[in-house]
Amino acid sequence: MQKWKLTTEFTFDSAHYIKDYDGPCGRLHGHTYKVRVEATSxxxxxxxxxxxxxxxxxxxxxxxxxxxxxxxxxxxGVLNDILPPKYETTAEMIAQFIYDETKKRVPEGVRLKVMVSETPNSWVEYEDEP
Ligand SMILES: [Zn+2]
Incomplete structure (x- = not known):
């Protein structure tokens, strides 16, 4: 079967803190977040x-x-203020939030994968498996 995959990458600069985290991540700080979105159809x-x-x-x-x-x-922005309360501002849940919001903007039948990186050496990947 024919298949296309689009991949796009971008960055954004924002602040966040992890609620109730015992350590530096619990204090307000910023990242240049890297995001990669894959769309397959x-x-x-x-x-x-x-x-x-x-x-x-x-x-x-x-x-x-x-x-x-x-x-x-x-x-x-401050991600804690932007994301709805059901999402914590871990890279895992930022990826899930971007996935959920992007899903609303693409045609039905397009499958998505969202990757988010806070630091150069680590990525998290989110997709909703059928
Ligand atoms: Zn952080």
Whole structure:
């Protein structure tokens, strides 16, 4: 079966603290978060900006989190204030939040994987397995 995979990477700068964490991560500090979003599909779709079925998903819909927090993204904000309370601000749950929000912005049938890195040597990966 035919299959396409889009991969896009971006960064955003934000502050956070881990609630009730006994150590430095419990104090307000910042990271340049790196995010990689993979979108996989067996068919191509139209988008909000293009009426022809020629793309897996519009890159704009995969990169929303890069935008300034005042424009609906995650950049230059305090993640503890931006994320709904059900998400803690660990890399694991930031990845889950980005996944959940990106899922709402891509066509039905597009499978996603979201990777988040706080530091150069570690990544977390989130996907919702069928
Ligand atoms: Zn941190």
């Amino acid at each position: 067996n068919q191509l779709h139209t988008s909000e900006y293009c009426p022809h079925p020629v793309m897996v998903a519009d890159f704009r819909s995969l990169r929303w989190a890069k935008r300034d927090m005042e424009k609906g993204g995650l950049d230059h």
